Amino acid sequence: MKFGKKTAFAALVAASALVIAGCAGGGDVIEEGGSGGDGGSGDGEMYIALVSKGFQHQFWQAVKTGAEEKAEELGVTITFEGPAAETEIAGQLEMLTTAIDKNPDAIAYAALDPEACVAPLEQAKSKDIPVVYFDAPCNGDVGLSLSATDSKVAGALAAEHMAELIGGKGEVAIVGHSNINSTGVERRDGFVEKIEADFPDIEIVDIQYGDGDHLKSADIAKTLIAAHPDLKGIYGTNEGSAIGVVNAVNELGLEKGKITIVGFDSGAAQINAIKDGTMAGAITQDPIGIGKQVVQAAYDAANGKDVDEFYDTGSYWYDKDNLEDPKIAAVLYE
Numbered sequence: 001m002k003f004g005k006k007t008a009f010a011a012l013v014a015a016s017a018l019v020i021a022g023c024a025g026g027g028d029v030i031e032e033g034g035s036g037g038d039g040g041s042g043d044g045e046m047y048i049a050l051v052s053k054g055f056q057h058q059f060w061q062a063v064k065t066g067a068e069e070k071a072e073e074l075g076v077t078i079t080f081e082g083p084a085a086e087t088e089i090a091g092q093l094e095m096l097t098t099a100i101d102k103n104p105d106a107i108a109y110a111a112l113d114p115e116a117c118v119a120p121l122e123q124a125k126s127k128d129i130p131v132v133y134f135d136a137p138c139n140g141d142v143g144l145s146l147s148a149t150d151s152k153v154a155g156a157l158a159a160e161h162m163a164e165l166i167g168g169k170g171e172v173a174i175v176g177h178s179n180i181n182s183t184g185v186e187r188r189d190g191f192v193e194k195i196e197a198d199f200p201d202i203e204i205v206d207i208q209y210g211d212g213d214h215l216k217s218a219d220i221a222k223t224l225i226a227a228h229p230d231l232k233g234i235y236g237t238n239e240g241s242a243i244g245v246v247n248a249v250n251e252l253g254l255e256k257g258k259i260t261i262v263g264f265d266s267g268a269a270q271i272n273a274i275k276d277g278t279m280a281g282a283i284t285q286d287p288i289g290i291g292k293q294v295v296q297a298a299y300d301a302a303n304g305k306d307v308d309e310f311y312d313t314g315s316y317w318y319d320k321d322n323l324e325d326p327k328i329a330a331v332l333y334e
Contacts, residue, residue: 046076047079048079048104048298050294053092053111057240058268058333059287060287062266064291066291068080074295076299086177086212089116092112103129104129106131107131108132108134108295124142131144132294133146133294135147135148136148136182147290147293147313149313154285158190159192161281161317163198165262165281169201170231171231172204175208175221175241177240187238191237208223212239217241218245219244225249225254233261234262242262242279246261256276261273262280263281266318266332275320281320282318285313285315288333
């Protein structure tokens with residue numbers, strides 16, 4: 001299933017099986033590297049296994065919060081786990097394989113690599129375990145639904161604000177978090193396509209990838225700034241990328257606003273950087289809404305109900321002028 005908007009980037013990683021023993025009671029949430037219940041809570045409750053992209057960013061903690069809230073509302077048991085870093089594709093696949101081995105009522109999955117997950121999810125299909133996706137899908141035809149931000153729309157929104165902030169002309173660069181998983185690809189492409197289509201006087205001079213890691217992204221940003229002395233702006237495609245850029249300009253001692261920084265996601269560090277003028281603004285998603293929606297979709301699929309192919313949970317621009325707006329405050333997280 002293509003979900004109407006996802007592009008495949010093949011980077012096949014072999015999945016290895018890893019069986020982890022353990023039990024989780026009703027309402028338990030298992031964090032990174034943990035073990036979930038063996039086929040549910042044992043008390044007749046529905047059990048849904050969620051495998052995330054990671055735990056290192058506050059975004060995933062917010063998704064987990066939403067998933068927990070919806071699970072409590074529905075009276076189901078969930079486990080929520082993910083690798084320590086979003087580069088750990090093999091580790092995530094081990095978690096997925098373990099989840100499948102526990103025979104949950106449904107699986108919710110956020111793919112780091114859209115090709116590497118195809119084979120394990122075929123195993124889930126063979127066991128009649130319904131699969132739904134959140135944030136980023138797997139290729140193939142196993143998944144029934146995707147709960148996510150429309151990342152190309154969000155990338156275009158970032159481009160519009162970058163263009164306005166730099167006066168519609170000049171050099172900009174991108175510090176991306178991935179050129180494999182769909183969120184990284186589409187947030188980049190949405191930005192690039194919008195600039196190329198509507199802002200001919202803006203040149204994207206370079207695109208580099210720091211894996212969403214603060215230190216790597218900071219080093220990349222320093223290199224970009226040194227190589228392009230006329231650089232007007234840098235777009236960071238996730239929390240780690242954006243904070244890496246913020247750290248770079250701070251470490252270089254640049255005047256606040258000399259480089260226009262547009263970020264993505266929320267978190268205390270980005271909010272503080274916007275308040276103090278280091279960052280111009282950012283795109284936020286609704287991670288709590290994503291967590292709630294994917295658990296609802298998994299619950300409905302496990303009960304044999306129809307689910308929508310794509311649930312767009314939205315994207316929003318925020319800056320120092322609208323941080324206190326109730327609609328924006330509701331989708332920010334620290």
